[in-house]
Amino acid sequence: MSGRFVRMAEQHRPAVTIVIDGRSYSAMQGDTLLVAVLSHVSTLRQSEFGDGARAGFCLMGACQDCWMWTPEGERLRACTTEVISGMQVLTQAPTEDAWPNCG
Amino acid sequence: MAELRVVIVGAGPAGVRAAQACVEAGVRPTVIDESGTSGGQIYRRQPAQFTRPYKALYGFEAGKAKAIHCTFDDLVPHLDYRPNTLAWNVSPGVLHCVQGEVAEALPFDALILATGATDRLLPVRGWTMAGCYSLGAAQIALKAQACAIGRRVVFLGTGPLLYLISYQYAAAGVDVAAVLDTSPFLGQLNALGPMAARPTLLAKGIYYRAQLLLRGVPVHTSVTPLAIDGDDGVAAVRFRSGRGQEEQLACDAVGMGFHLRSETQLADLARCDFTFDPDLGQWVPQVDADGRGSTSGVYLAGDGARVLGADAAEISGELAALAALSDLGLDVSTSRIDKLRRRQRRMETFRRGLATAFPWPAELARAVADDVLLCRCEAITAGQLREAAASQGAPEVNRAKALVRVGMGRCQGRFCGAAAAEVLAEVRGDALEQVGRLRGQAPVKPLAMTTRQEEKA
Numbered sequence: 369m370s371g372r373f374v375r376m377a378e379q380h381r382p383a384v385t386i387v388i389d390g391r392s393y394s395a396m397q398g399d400t401l402l403v404a405v406l407s408h409v410s411t412l413r414q415s416e417f418g419d420g421a422r423a424g425f426c427l428m429g430a431c432q433d434c435w436m437w438t439p440e441g442e443r444l445r446a447c448t449t450e451v452i453s454g455m456q457v458l459t460q461a462p463t464e465d466a467w468p469n470c471g
Numbered sequence: 472m473a474e475l476r477v478v479i480v481g482a483g484p485a486g487v488r489a490a491q492a493c494v495e496a497g498v499r500p501t502v503i504d505e506s507g508t509s510g511g512q513i514y515r516r517q518p519a520q521f522t523r524p525y526k527a528l529y530g531f532e533a534g535k536a537k538a539i540h541c542t543f544d545d546l547v548p549h550l551d552y553r554p555n556t557l558a559w560n561v562s563p564g565v566l567h568c569v570q571g572e573v574a575e576a577l578p579f580d581a582l583i584l585a586t587g588a589t590d591r592l593l594p595v596r597g598w599t600m601a602g603c604y605s606l607g608a609a610q611i612a613l614k615a616q617a618c619a620i621g622r623r624v625v626f627l628g629t630g631p632l633l634y635l636i637s638y639q640y641a642a643a644g645v646d647v648a649a650v651l652d653t654s655p656f657l658g659q660l661n662a663l664g665p666m667a668a669r670p671t672l673l674a675k676g677i678y679y680r681a682q683l684l685l686r687g688v689p690v691h692t693s694v695t696p697l698a699i700d701g702d703d704g705v706a707a708v709r710f711r712s713g714r715g716q717e718e719q720l721a722c723d724a725v726g727m728g729f730h731l732r733s734e735t736q737l738a739d740l741a742r743c744d745f746t747f748d749p750d751l752g753q754w755v756p757q758v759d760a761d762g763r764g765s766t767s768g769v770y771l772a773g774d775g776a777r778v779l780g781a782d783a784a785e786i787s788g789e790l791a792a793l794a795a796l797s798d799l800g801l802d803v804s805t806s807r808i809d810k811l812r813r814r815q816r817r818m819e820t821f822r823r824g825l826a827t828a829f830p831w832p833a834e835l836a837r838a839v840a841d842d843v844l845l846c847r848c849e850a851i852t853a854g855q856l857r858e859a860a861a862s863q864g865a866p867e868v869n870r871a872k873a874l875v876r877v878g879m880g881r882c883q884g885r886f887c888g889a890a891a892a893e894v895l896a897e898v899r900g901d902a903l904e905q906v907g908r909l910r911g912q913a914p915v916k917p918l919a920m921t922t923r924q925e926e927k928a
């Protein structure tokens with residue numbers, strides 16, 4: 369499916385390439401990872417509790433709903449991570465137990 | 472005299488004015504903000520590569536935004552400014568921070584918490600679906616990234632931001648399918664008296680509303696949200712209108728919020744006392760007229776103390792800093808304090824008006840159906856909470872949290888806490904304040920698994 373977010377302005381920034389689940393997409397310098405991903409695809413990750421796909425919620429680093437993963441298993445909070453050229457992200461955790469309990 | 476150690480958390484309007492008051496008094500404060508730039512929520516800056524002018528970004532508030540940004544930029548050489556730094560815990564006299572993966576403990580003589588607010592939410596069936604965002608999120612997408620959250624957006628909830636953000640979307644050329652306000656229009660009329668305490672702000676509110684009408688955006692009041700429908704993403708919003716008719720609106724995104732709630736975890740970890748505000752149905756940190764918390768050396772300012780908006784945040788930031796400086800033995804002009812207090816009282820009158828105009832719809836939170844997800848983090852339903860409350864007798868929210876994990880997930884109850892308390896109070900037949908409040912937990916946000924302590928050379 370095509371993207372979820374719609375760019376309304378600021379479309380003349382230099383392009384960068386990011387890799388989502390192994391496929392290359394173009395993004396722009398200054399994009400957050402969340403915006404870069406959601407301008408091409410409709411979700412960021414699957415809920416690990418089996419209740420469907422998620423695409424972030426608060427965009428201000430408070431809800432922790434927009435975490436993605438790098439192929440090395442590192443977690444990235446998509447709404448507060450700025451894209452860099454060549455960034456690789458996954459919409460599913462590459463390993464089990466990627467979430468520590470934080471309560 | 473040893474150098475005074477004043478630490479300010481938050482570089483929004485409250486934190487900036489607090490920092491300014493310190494520097495003017497000859498103190499070099501430390502300013503912590505988890506964001507990479509100053510400005511806070513309302514005056515959030517766009518990334519360096521973006522070029523929209525102030526007017527386009529901040530509308531009526533362009534002048535104030537610029538003033539806050541310039542003030543802070545001029546202050547930076549006189550501060551120990553630490554952007555991209557999360558304050559994650561407080562122990563007596565020490566603030567614990569982390570920047571990247573490096574943790575550091577900062578001892579303080581005075582701690583000023585200017586941590587702002589987040590959207591207050593309640594669950595609506597389908598609210599965890601991709602495409603449903605908080606109202607604040609909708610604004611951040613537009614302001615900080617020049618993006619709309621979808622092609623056709625429904626704004627749902629209540630509060631002044633509902634109209635502001637709907638207007639901002641419509642003005643940016645986004646198709647706004649409708650504004651669905653749970654508050655009755657009559658209540659808004661009744662609140663005009665107290666809201667006239669801030670005539671320009673009231674006028675702006677009326678302007679946004681008129682602009683929505685002009686642009687043909689339907690505005691419904693007294694709405695009961697029924698569901699956000701879709702298979703694997705938002706496709707429509709169903710609601711009951713004030714006249715009792717069920718309606719469905721097609722859309723691919725929802726921006727939802729019921730005014731704001733203070734970010735109080737750090738105040739809690741600093742052991743500040745809280746009081747219950749029945750107008751808001753919220754627990755708020757106890758503060759005196761100048762922002763002193765009940766813990767000595769801890770001060771609260773801005774939306775993190777009381778949700779009064781950006782102008783009040785500037786005043787309370789300055790007041791809190793003056794209180795701290797005076798408690799530390801510096802000379803502070805009492806007439807300056809008196810003037811600030813007087814201005815702050817007007818803000819308080821306006822806030823009461825807002826609470827009347829846009830009441831928290833407690834009855835909607837209490838009526839959330841058993842199979843609706845209450846906790847977004849761990850997919851826990853309202854029914855699971857009711858069951859635990861009934862069969863295991865959870866007397867208050869922290870016990871309920873231990874039993875069913877509502878509020879234990881990674882948002883730490885920021886987005887489910889308000890509704891969970893209502894559900895629990897309803898099951899128990901208790902008043903809301905009887906079920907208590909979720910205690911803040913460290914770390915206030917998840918830390919990287921590889922966080923390490925700073926080695927002191």
Ligand SMILES: Cc1cc2nc3c(=O)[nH]c(=O)nc-3n(C[C@H](O)[C@H](O)[C@H](O)COP(=O)(O)OP(=O)(O)OC[C@H]3O[C@@H](n4cnc5c(N)ncnc54)[C@H](O)[C@@H]3O)c2cc1C
Binds near residue numbers: 511
């Ligand atoms: C998303 C959102 C949008 C808003 N938009 C508007 C608007 O358009 N118009 C309007 O009139 N009002 C708006 N408000 C209401 C609010 O009154 C203003 O946002 C105003 O900015 C409040 O000022 P403040 O200084 O109290 O807090 P904020 O401006 O929220 O600043 C708080 C700062 O503290 C930092 N912080 C918080 N916790 C920590 C921590 N643990 N560690 C490190 N840093 C931390 C945050 O990163 C933030 O920069 C909005 C509120 C929100 C939540």
